Amino acid sequence: MSGLPMVGNLLSLDPELHSYFASMARTYGLIHTLRLGSKVSIVVTSPAIAREVLKDHDTIFANRDVPHVITAIEYGGRDIVFTPYGSEWRMLRKVCVRDMLGSSTLDAVYTLRRQEIRKTIGFLYWQAGQPVNIGEQMFLTVLNVITSMLWGGTVQEKESSRIGAEFWQVVGEVTGLLGKPNVSDFFPGLAWLDMQGIRKQMKGLAQRFDRIFDKVINQRIKMDKQGIISKESKDFLQVLLQLKDAGDSKTPLTMIHLKALLMVCFPISTVHVYQ
Incomplete structure (x- = not known):
């Protein structure tokens, strides 16, 4: 989904992320991307796709960025x-x-x-x-x-x-x-x-x-x-x-x-x- 220059979708995020992601899924589909600043995040809202990511192909998606703090x-x-x-x-x-x-x-x-x-x-x-x-x-x-x-x-x-x-x-x-x-x-x-x-x-x-x-x-x-x-x-x-x-x-x-x-x-x- 499109966002603002530089900040991407940061300003549009809702504190209740689960509800926000559910509403985004109804508009953009069960798997879509968000641009948070200079980083791109992939949002998965389907149990079937989540199973593929977290279980079937878990070694591919296992690594994550270490927060700067x-x-x-x-x-x-x-x-x-x-x-x-x-x-x-x-x-x-x-x-x-x-x-x-x-x-x-x-x-x-x-x-x-x-x-x-x-x-x-x-x-x-x-x-x-x-x-x-x-x-x-x-x-x-x-x-x-x-x-x-x-x-x-x-x-x-x-x-x-x-x-x-x-x-x-x-x-x-x-x-x-x-x-x-x-x-x-x-x-x-x-x-x-x-x-x-x-x-x-x-x-x-x-x-x-x-x-x-x-x-x-x-x-x-x-x-x-x-x-x-x-x-x-x-x-x-x-x-x-x-x-x-x-x-x-x-x-x-x-x-x-x-x-x-x-x-x-x-x-x-x-x-x-x-x-």
Whole structure:
């Protein structure tokens, strides 16, 4: 479909994209193009065509542009979401699906999940007769469960709460930046100007991420050397470090990969929290 010079169809987009795409499909057909700045996007609104793109020919369409803001993070674009399809992506997928979220690993972190659920039950028990915001409490419980699964066997309870609170604050701010339309993505030639200051903000958040990860990783390595790792302390971080140390001569799991996986496994983990 035609658009304005320079900006293309950017100014005509509706915030409710699903409704906007449906209306465009009625006018321009089940598959059509949009020009967003200097980039061309293909919109598919048919289940049959979507199946061809996402399943039958998925390897052809697997790669995607890395948002400019993601490149501000040292390990941005090195995770399972943005890594180009190939041996490195297949290695990361295997790590996520088989090693991190496989039944044996989820069974190993069952104790950590149970501890957090019991804390919530205990809190609700002692609030008997008083009003409780169940939605807020369940949200906090989910956050605590996921943080515990990430590195709950590494840091002490009080320290885990503090690190977890900072971690989720950074995650929230990063998510906010990722959701902002960025001129640098629509006009790559202007990316070096960082006109909205989004890349600069992300760099600051990336440094906070790195400090958190370095703290828990160094503490876990120290515990390993001292031989004080208990059977009940296994978490995702321990699994990743063991895979990194085991190594793979062809496609090794590096510390960059490890941090990238920790950063993105929050949305992945939410699917498995209650298993």
